Amino acid sequence: MKEIELSRGSINVQVHHHHAEWNLDRLLDFAERINPKRAFLFVSKVLGKHIPVPPSLMKRSYEDLADLIPKDLQGPICVVGMAETAVGLGAGVYRELKKDYGQNAIFLTTTRHPVSTLPTLGLFLEEHSHAQDQFILSSHDTEKHQKVIDAKTLILIDDEISTGKTFKNLIESLQKSGLNQIERIILVTLVNWATDRLKTDDLDIPVDVISLLHGNWKWKANNRQVNLETVNVSSTQQQAGKIIAPSDWGREPCYLECSAWENVKINRAGEKILVLGSGEFSWIPFLIAEKLEQQGAETYFSSTTRSPIMQGHAIQSICHFHDNYGLNISNFAYNVKHQDFDRVLLVIETAKDSVDPSLFEQIKNLEVISYES
Secondary structure: OOEEEEEEEEEEEEEEEEOOOOOOOHHEEEEOOOOOOOOOEEEEEOOOOOOOHHHHHHHHHHHHHHHOOOOOOOEEEEEEOOOOHHHHHHHHHHHHHHHHHHHHHEEEEEEEOOOOOOEEEEEEEEEOOOOOEEEEOOOOOOHHHHHOOOOOOEEEEEEEEOOHHHHHHHHHHHHHHHEEEEEEEEEEEEEEEOOOOOHHHOOHHHHEEEEEEEEEEEEEEOOOOOOOOOOOOOOOOOOOOOOOOOOOOOOOOOOOOOOOOEEEEEEOOOOEEEEEEEOOOOOOHHHHHHHHHOOOOOEEEEEOOOOOEEOOHHHHHHEEEEEEOOOOOOEEEEEEOOOOEEEEEEEOOOOEEEEEEEHHOOOEEEEEEEEOO
């Protein structure tokens, strides 16, 4: 049992079992959401979102999760990573699965950035989130679209499960979109907090849950009044910051054949580099970080986010700036400002001039890398 005191109450965490390599302290830290719906946040130490993480450590979590997935999956297999947090996690697990299933498995992510040139497969809600609306997009490539529609095994990947409600909303949306041949569903997550029955148990399809740690938590509010300076981060439309990078990393169904951009290289062995993904655009930045680490740099990966979090506990520093999609919403980079990096590479899917200039004042040694580089 572990108890964490926060300003609006305390959270008690109990671990029932965990992977031999991944205990609670290795997987998680804690912070406070700026969100009236839920006061606390589990901050992953391996996800590469709120805490910079070596790419090799992230890769190990992908491998260990993939090893736990049953080996007798019926194809076609559709693997879905949940935006924004688990886009990279989903892609990493898919990359491991593809070694066994090849193009009998296809990957896509949910998104909060609808693309006008792609067909919409469905819309669903992530009800506890700061930004509830999510889309699932398809492809004009008939073969890829049909691979999704014909899926017999559906693998849904997120960083944590509490009730399974978001997964259920997604599954029902996919069924309405024509995925009516699903025979098995596998939920894959770093941490599973669902000790009781999942909302997905209401479905008439077998559901397996794969996680590195299984436990439960209880929240005890203290009824203290805390002034929450909430910000609106729920906008989903695409505005002035046009996406110029391809969607071949999962926003469009794909076989994840994208690669790190070749023009990004280390300057010298041992230099300390942080690669920052941008919101959902995290897989290609991760591949860049992975390549730089393999070239000999001391490399870390993290990503900007639209999730508002208080400073304190796992969050030691905050960069606050406007998004690069022209939505005029708040974005954040956590645990970057207080650290010393030789280079910080912000990798974006929009044009370089879409970056808020204030970010250069907040992050030392910042370089922007975009598809137009």
